[in-house]
Structure formats: C-alpha cells, structure tokens
Amino acid sequence: MTGLVGIVEQCRTLIEDVTFPRARAWKEEGGEVIGGFPVYAPMELVHAAGMFPVSLFGAGGGVEIEAADSRIQSFVCSITRSTLELGLRGNLDAFDGFLFTNICDVARNLSGVFARNFRGKMIEYLHLPQNVGSSAAVDYMTGELRRVLASLERLGGRLVSQNDLARSVAVLEENRALLRELYRIRSESPWLLPASESYVLARASGLLPKEEHTKLLEDALLEVRARSARPMDKMRILLLGSFCEQPPLALLKAVEDAGCYVLDDDLALGLRFLDRPTAANGDPLRAIAEGFVHRAMTSSVCHTIRPRTDWLVGRARELGVDGVLFCTAKFCEPALYDYIPYKEALEKAEIPHLHVEFEEKMTAFEQARTQVETFVESVLFDSEER
Amino acid sequence: MTATMTVPQDVGKTLQRDLLAKYYSALETANQRGEPVAYLFIPGNLVELMRCFGFHAVYPEINALQCGIKKVAGDNIVRAEDLGYSSDVCGYVKNDVGLMLADRLSPFGKIPKPDLLVCNYSGCNTFIKWFEALAHFYGAEFALVDLPYIREDGISKGDVAYVVAQLKELIARCEARTGIPFSEAKLREILGFSRQAEELWVQILHLAKEHPSPFDSYFEAVFYMAPINMLRGTPECVDYNRQVLAEMKTRRDEKRGPVPEEKFRIVVEGPPAWPHFRTFWELFKRWGAVAVASTYSKVGGLYDQGVRHDPNRPLESIAEYAMGSYTNWNLKKRADLLRRYVEEYEADALVIHSVKSCRSFSVGQADFREEFVNELGIPTLMIESDLADPRYFQEAQLRNRIDAFFESLTQRRLTGPTA
Numbered sequence: 121m122t123g124l125v126g127i128v129e130q131c132r133t134l135i136e137d138v139t140f141p142r143a144r145a146w147k148e149e150g151g152e153v154i155g156g157f158p159v160y161a162p163m164e165l166v167h168a169a170g171m172f173p174v175s176l177f178g179a180g181g182g183v184e185i186e187a188a189d190s191r192i193q194s195f196v197c198s199i200t201r202s203t204l205e206l207g208l209r210g211n212l213d214a215f216d217g218f219l220f221t222n223i224c225d226v227a228r229n230l231s232g233v234f235a236r237n238f239r240g241k242m243i244e245y246l247h248l249p250q251n252v253g254s255s256a257a258v259d260y261m262t263g264e265l266r267r268v269l270a271s272l273e274r275l276g277g278r279l280v281s282q283n284d285l286a287r288s289v290a291v292l293e294e295n296r297a298l299l300r301e302l303y304r305i306r307s308e309s310p311w312l313l314p315a316s317e318s319y320v321l322a323r324a325s326g327l328l329p330k331e332e333h334t335k336l337l338e339d340a341l342l343e344v345r346a347r348s349a350r351p352m353d354k355m356r357i358l359l360l361g362s363f364c365e366q367p368p369l370a371l372l373k374a375v376e377d378a379g380c381y382v383l384d385d386d387l388a389l390g391l392r393f394l395d396r397p398t399a400a401n402g403d404p405l406r407a408i409a410e411g412f413v414h415r416a417m418t419s420s421v422c423h424t425i426r427p428r429t430d431w432l433v434g435r436a437r438e439l440g441v442d443g444v445l446f447c448t449a450k451f452c453e454p455a456l457y458d459y460i461p462y463k464e465a466l467e468k469a470e471i472p473h474l475h476v477e478f479e480e481k482m483t484a485f486e487q488a489r490t491q492v493e494t495f496v497e498s499v500l501f502d503s504e505e506r
Numbered sequence: 507m508t509a510t511m512t513v514p515q516d517v518g519k520t521l522q523r524d525l526l527a528k529y530y531s532a533l534e535t536a537n538q539r540g541e542p543v544a545y546l547f548i549p550g551n552l553v554e555l556m557r558c559f560g561f562h563a564v565y566p567e568i569n570a571l572q573c574g575i576k577k578v579a580g581d582n583i584v585r586a587e588d589l590g591y592s593s594d595v596c597g598y599v600k601n602d603v604g605l606m607l608a609d610r611l612s613p614f615g616k617i618p619k620p621d622l623l624v625c626n627y628s629g630c631n632t633f634i635k636w637f638e639a640l641a642h643f644y645g646a647e648f649a650l651v652d653l654p655y656i657r658e659d660g661i662s663k664g665d666v667a668y669v670v671a672q673l674k675e676l677i678a679r680c681e682a683r684t685g686i687p688f689s690e691a692k693l694r695e696i697l698g699f700s701r702q703a704e705e706l707w708v709q710i711l712h713l714a715k716e717h718p719s720p721f722d723s724y725f726e727a728v729f730y731m732a733p734i735n736m737l738r739g740t741p742e743c744v745d746y747n748r749q750v751l752a753e754m755k756t757r758r759d760e761k762r763g764p765v766p767e768e769k770f771r772i773v774v775e776g777p778p779a780w781p782h783f784r785t786f787w788e789l790f791k792r793w794g795a796v797a798v799a800s801t802y803s804k805v806g807g808l809y810d811q812g813v814r815h816d817p818n819r820p821l822e823s824i825a826e827y828a829m830g831s832y833t834n835w836n837l838k839k840r841a842d843l844l845r846r847y848v849e850e851y852e853a854d855a856l857v858i859h860s861v862k863s864c865r866s867f868s869v870g871q872a873d874f875r876e877e878f879v880n881e882l883g884i885p886t887l888m889i890e891s892d893l894a895d896p897r898y899f900q901e902a903q904l905r906n907r908i909d910a911f912f913e914s915l916t917q918r919r920l921t922g923p924t925a
Contacts, residue, residue, distance in 0.1 A: 190872060191872045191873060191876075192869065192872070193860060193862070193868055193869070193871075193872070193890070195594065195862040195865075195868075196865065196869060200869070222631060222655060223631075224631050224865075225630060225631045225632065225864075225865040225866035225869065226865045226869050228631070228655060228866075229837060229865070229866070229869035229870045230869065230870075231657075231836075232836050232837025232838060232840075232870050232873075233837065233869070233870050233873050235836075235837070235838060236837065236838065236841075236873050236877070237873070244657075245655065245657045245836070247654040247655045247657060249652055249668070250627060250634060250650060250652040251650045251651065251652035251672055253650070254652070254668075254671060254672050254675055255671065255675070256667070256668050256671035256672060257652075257668075259667075259668070260654075260664060260665075260667070260668035263662075263664040264664070267662075420635075423634050423638070423650055427638075427641070427642065428638075429642065450594065451594050453594075453595055453596070453631075453632060453635065453865070454631070454635060456591075456592040456594065456595050457595060457599070457632070457635035457636075457638075457639060458635065458638075459590065459592075460589065460590050460591060460639060461638070461639060461642040463590060464642070
C-alpha cells in the first residue's frame with residue numbers, strides 16, 4: 121500500500137501492537153524508554169534526556185485480562201486494568217520508567233500500584249497544578265518539572281543541559297504544530313480526512329520517535345491536501361469525552377458510517393494538549409510550565425477558571441456543528457461528572473447531543489451505530505423541517 | 507459545660523449529637539440572616555481561615571454520611587441519577603445533588619446555599635468535579651486550593667510555598683467578599699484551639715492500644731471524630747475531646763470495651779457502609795472483633811502521625827495539615843502506616859472495606875492485600891460495598907465472607923498459622 125492509505129495502515133498496525141516493537145528496538149540498542157500514562161506528560165523532559173517517550177493508552181482490547189482482574193476492582197475503567205495487565209504480562213519490560221499525573225484518582229493511585237509491582241523501574245507521579253488561576257502555579261510546576269528531570273538524570277546517568285531542553289521543546293512543538301494543522305484541515309474540510317484516519321495518524325505520535333512522526337505527518341498532510349473528495353450531506357459533530365481511554369477504532373468508524381463528519385474531538389488529547397505554541401526561549405522548564413498553566417486545551421482533567429460549559433457552547437458554535445457526541449469510557453469519572461453541566465448548557469443553547477459509552481473490550485458496535493443513526497436522522501430531519 | 511461536671515455514660519455520643527444539632531440549627535437560618543456560607547471538604551479543610559471571616563462551614567461529605575445513616579441517601583442518589591448522573595460515579599456527590607434537588611431539606615435541618623465553594627482538593631480529584639458542578643448549579647463563587655499529593659516520603663518546601671501562596675490568595679478573596687480585614691491574631695487564637703483539640707484527639711486514639719481497647723477505633727471513632735473535623739478551632743471542640751478522653755480513661759480503668767469480650771483486634775482500612783452502619787458493625791461485633799486502629803478516622807488529618815496546626819506558624823502549618831490527610835498519602839506510605847498500626851496496636855488482622863464511590867481510597871487496596879498476605883503474613887480480609895449507595899450492600903454475601911474469615915482466624919489460633 122502506498123500514499124495516505126499506506127501511512128494510515130502503518131500507524132494502525134503500530135497502535136494495535138501491544139508488544140511495543142519500537143520501544144523494544146530502542147531498548148535493544150541500549151537506550152532508555154519512558155512510558156507516559158494519559159492524559160498529559162511533559163515528554164520534552166524524556167526527549168531531552170535522550171530517552172524514548174512512549175504514550176501509553178491501555179491495550180485497546182488487545183490482551184486478555186487475567187492477573188489485573190484481582191488487583192483492580194470491577195468498578196474501575198478498562199485502561200487502568202489493561203495497562204496493569206500489560207505490565208504484569210511483561211509487555212512493558214522494555215520500559216525503564218513511567219510517568220503518571222493527577223488526571224483522576226484512579227490514575228494517581230495506579231502510580232502507586234506500578235511502584236509496588238515494578239520495583240526496579242522509575243515511577244514518577246507528577247502533581248500538575250490545578251489552580252491555574254494562582255500566581256504561584258508556574259513556579260510550582262517549574263519545580264515539579266525540575267524534580268522529574270532530576271529523576272530522569274539519575275536514571276540515565278547523565279545531566280541534561282538547557283540546550284538539550286530547548287531543543288526538545290522545539291522538537292515536540294514542531295510535532296504538535298503539525299497535529300494542530302491536521303485538526304485544522306479536518307474541521308474545515310472533514311470530507312478530506314475521516315476522524316478514524318486522523319486519529320491513527322495522531323496516535324502514532326506517542327509510539328514513534330517524535331522526529332520520525334513529524335516526517336510521517338508532513339507526508340500525510342501533503343496527501344490529505346491533494347485528495348479530491350467532495351463534501352457529502354452528513355451531520356457535523358464535535359466528539360467529546362475520549363481524552364484518556366480511547367474508544368475502539370471500530371466505534372469511531374461506526375459513528376462516521378452512521379452519517380457524521382467529526383469536525384473536532386479530544387481523542388488522545390495529551391499528544392496535542394497545548395492550543396497555542398510554546399516558545400523555547402528563556403528557561404525551557406518554565407516555558408513548559410507556562411504552556412501547561414496558560415495554554416492547555418480544555419478538558420475534564422484540568423480545572424479552568426472560565427466555566428467549561430461556556431467553552432463547549434462557544435466551541436460548538438465556532439465549529440458550526442449540528443450536535444455534540446459524548447463518547448465516554450465506562451467508569452471514567454471526570455467525563456461522567458462533566459457530562460451533566462455540559463448537557464444542560466447545550467440544551468439551553470439548543471445544540472443537540474447524544475451520549476455513547478464504550479469499553480476497551482467492546483466488540484459489538486451495532487447498538488452504538490443505531491443510536492448515532494437515530495441521532496443523525498432526528499437532527500437532520502429537524503433542520504429540514506425548519 | 508466543663509469536664510468537672512458529672513460525666514454521663516456515653517458522653518462521646520450524646521454530647522456529639524448535641525453539638526451537631528446546635529451546628530445544624532445555626533445553619534438553618536444563615537441564608538436569611540445574610541451570613542456568609544462556605545462549603546468545604548473534610549480532608550485538609552481550611553475551616554480556621556474561614557472562621558476568621560465569619561463564614562458558616564458546610565461539609566457536603568458530612569451531610570452525605572448523615573443522609574446515609576438516616577436512610578435518605580438512596581432517594582437523593584436516585585434523584586441525581588434522574589438528572590443524568592451515572593450509576594458509576596461517587597454516591598456522596600449524587601447525594602449532595604439530590605439534596606439540592608430536594609430543596610436542601612435534610613432530616614437534620616435545612617442546609618443553606620453556598621456563597622463560596624472552597625475546594626480544598628486534598629487526596630480526591632472528585633472534589634474538583636463536585637464543586638465545579640455546584641458552582642454550575644448555584645452560580646456560587648468557586649475557590650480552588652490545590653494541595654499537592656504526597657508523592658515522595660515527605661512534604662517539600664516547594665509544595666508548602668505553593669499552598670501558602672494560594673492561602674494568601676484565598677484570604678484576599680475572603681476579605682473582598684466579606685469586607686472583613688484578615689486578622690492574624692484572630693487566626694492564631696483559633697489555631698490554638700485546634701491544636702489543643704488535636705493533642706487530646708491523639709491521646710484518645712492511643713488509648714486503643716490498651717487490652718481490651720476501651721473503644722472501637724472505627725465504628726465508634728467515626729462519631730467521636732466529627733467535632734475535630736467540623737468544629738475545629740472552637741473551645742467547644744476542645745471541651746468535647748477532653749470529655750471523651752476522660753470517658754475513655756474511665757472505660758480503660760474499668761476494663762470496659764465496645765464488646766462484652768474482645769476476641770479479635772483488627773485494623774480497618776476504608777470508609778464505613780453508612781446506609782447500613784448498624785448492620786455492618788454487627789457483622790464484626792458478633793465475633794468479638796474490635797477495631798483498634800482505622801484509616802478512615804484519619805481522613806480529616808493524620809494527627810497521630812504528627813500533623814498539627816500551629817499558632818506560631820499559622821499559614822505554613824495550615825498548608826502542612828491540609829496535605830496531611832490520609833488519602834493524600836501515596837500508596838506506599840499508606841501500606842507502611844497500615845503495617846505500623848497492626849504492629850503498634852497489636853492487631854490480629856487487617857480488614858479492607860473497598861467502596862465503589864471512592865476510587866481515591868479503593869484503587870490499590872488489592873495490592874495492600876497482596877502485600878499483607880504474601881509478604882508480611884498478616885491475615886487480611888477484603889470486602890466490597892459502598893459508603894453512600896444502599897444498593898451495593900449485600901448483607902448475606904458480606905456475612906459469609908466475614909464469618910469465614912473469623913472462623914479461619916479462630917482455627918489459626920488453635921493450630922498456628924499454616925504454611
């Protein structure tokens with residue numbers, strides 16, 4: 121396969137391979153590999169330390185859950201269980217360390233579970249500042265980044281210079297800029313790039329060395345722009361709630377097949393995470409901290425000063441969508457809590473919405489497809505009526 | 507009321523009930539009288555600061571557990587689920603939303619609306635989502651105080667500096683809102699009362715090291731701890747703890763405990779099943795099992811581990827206290843604490859009550875069991891229900907598990923531990 125189809129296929133193979141072939145290859149060449157649990161991890165630090173940053177997203181149904189079932193209660197989301205299962209089965213043996221953050225209580229505690237079960241490895245929990253309105257947030261986060269950097273330096277046995285950090289900030293920013301471009305094209309011309317394709321292209325950013333992925337995205341974007349597809353009469357939606365655990369690819373396809381153009385989404389949000397560029401000048405650690413505190417994309421895992429309901433209604437109107445699809449992982453508390461105010465705000469703004477819940481191990485998509493089809497029909501019919 | 511008065515039987519419970527009745531009665535008319543109301547969470551709460559500005563403190567977690575005990579949490583939860591809340595999210599949150607939908611009319615009085623939502627985010631991410639939702643529903647002002655998780659062995663200077671800076675920002679907001687200038691002298695006075703109550707509370711907790719233990723450090727301590735969690739910084743709280751200490755010393759001298767004969771000493775991890783509290787306790791009592799230490803009684807502060815408010819270091823000590831609640835400790839520190847409790851309180855076993863509502867407590871508990879059973883050789887029972895939602899309490903199943911556990915402990919005593 122060549123062209124865009126070939127690139128997409130290459131990425132899909134990569135995200136479905138739960139043996140982490142690139143991480144193993146990196147390790148075999150004598151390098152270190154660091155895994156980051158969603159949503160966001162400051163991978164610039166890992167890159168600057170000369171290590172391979174890999175963004176973990178569970179197993180997507182790719183492993184049978186055995187050992188982890190006795191460790192993680194039944195009322196906890198799939199990504200937690202499958203990520204632990206991957207570790208207990210040895211799929212993460214090539215990893216030298218893991219980064220976790222305070223996106224939810226489960227992810228936070230998973231850092232402790234990892235620390236106990238994988239004792240030789242570097243396990244760091246970063247407490248990212250939630251009080252983004254505080255004048256002390258950037259100073260605090262800069263200190264937290266310095267602490268994690270020192271941990272990486274100990275692991276690698278070498279110091280990381282300011283220049284190393286500045287270069288890595290630029291490398292990751294270049295990658296994020298292309299991801300933003302990918303999303304821009306999709307929101308303007310969704311017929312050129314289905315969400316199911318854009319998703320796998322973006323996800324590969326967490327599984328390939330950043331420079332390699334940047335090159336891959338450049339090639340892909342050339343191909344996307346050259347496509348000659350024409351717009352069809354589909355419902356334009358914003359998909360929300362999949363910032364951490366990822367829905368099965370087949371579910372995304374079912375949503376699109378049911379008659380939707382997904383103009384924007386929060387899939388694998390941490391790979392993009394900043395909605396405006398980070399400059400590498402000055403103290404790079406401080407630049408990363410400022411990026412997180414002042415330019416993080418809106419999601420259910422970061423507190424915002426402006427109510428997120430205002431953001432959602434504004435975003436929906438800016439995109440000109442016909443509706444919002446909440447696509448949330450079962451047991452995902454941040455998404456499930458936000459769903460209530462979001463839904464109320466959308467109803468007040470007369471923007472239609474639908475909620476679909478998924479799990480990694482989900483295999484039947486007919487019901488979800490029917491739900492979305494009904495949603496599409498009702499909204500499109502309604503607008504014709506008017 | 508002073509400690510020199512005749513101490514009635516069970517002062518710990520009767521006086522607690524009176525104090526709470528007085529507290530709830532004052533809340534009822536707060537809105538009408540135009541007195542400011544702040545909502546706070548128990549772990550790491552900043553009630554001393556709020557007292558400086560004359561705020562009434564409302565604790566939605568306490569309201570939720572009270573609703574649980576009074577058997578109305580189930581109705582509240584269903585009301586919130588009708589609004590769209592998932593069956594998979596925290597029952598405390600849903601109870602609170604359900605109570606709001608019922609015009610905040612509880613069996614213990616009318617709860618006032620919030621003017622300020624002080625989200626002291628200590629050890630629980632759900633706290634943020636909870637008060638964000640209340641801010642949405644009530645249009646009330648939201649003030650976040652981000653309290654870093656204890657992710658290394660201790661608290662770093664950077665963490666304290668970050669929290670102190672936020673406390674100063676909160677003070678400025680409270681000044682602006684109430685028009686009352688901040689008085690450090692007043693705060694010091696309030697913190698003095700907190701410290702006295704904390705010293706007494708630790709003496710009470712340590713009495714459970716006696717054989718038999720004069721009280722149950724889980725099923726009774728959860729009532730005795732209400733004043734230190736809610737009324738800290740007042741002379742009434744100091745007086746209450748003094749009276750409870752006196753009562754527990756009397757019980758000790760008379761060799762009286764919570765059960766006729768103490769047969770098993772247990773350490774309990776996890777919150778109680780509030781909607782079935784009596785039944786839940788009975789499942790242990792019937793085996794002569796007494797909790798000699800528990801982690802739930804430390805959610806409001808690990809005073810027995812040295813956490814103290816200090817009038818000489820007002821904001822710094824508030825910051826350190828606020829980060830020093832049990833669920834804000836990392837899992838390794840939690841497991842180490844459980845092990846020390848088993849040793850220091852000479853317990854026979856660890857009992858883990860895993861609750862669906864609170865992932866902050868629950869996720870990682872199966873690893874505690876692994877560690878205790880396989881590495882430390884300490885008998886451990888892990889059971890599951892909920893702290894708020896009555897639907898998750900399966901009595902017959904729990905009874906079977908608990909009976910089997912104590913039967914095996916009995917057997918173990920007769921024959922010694924098996925390999």
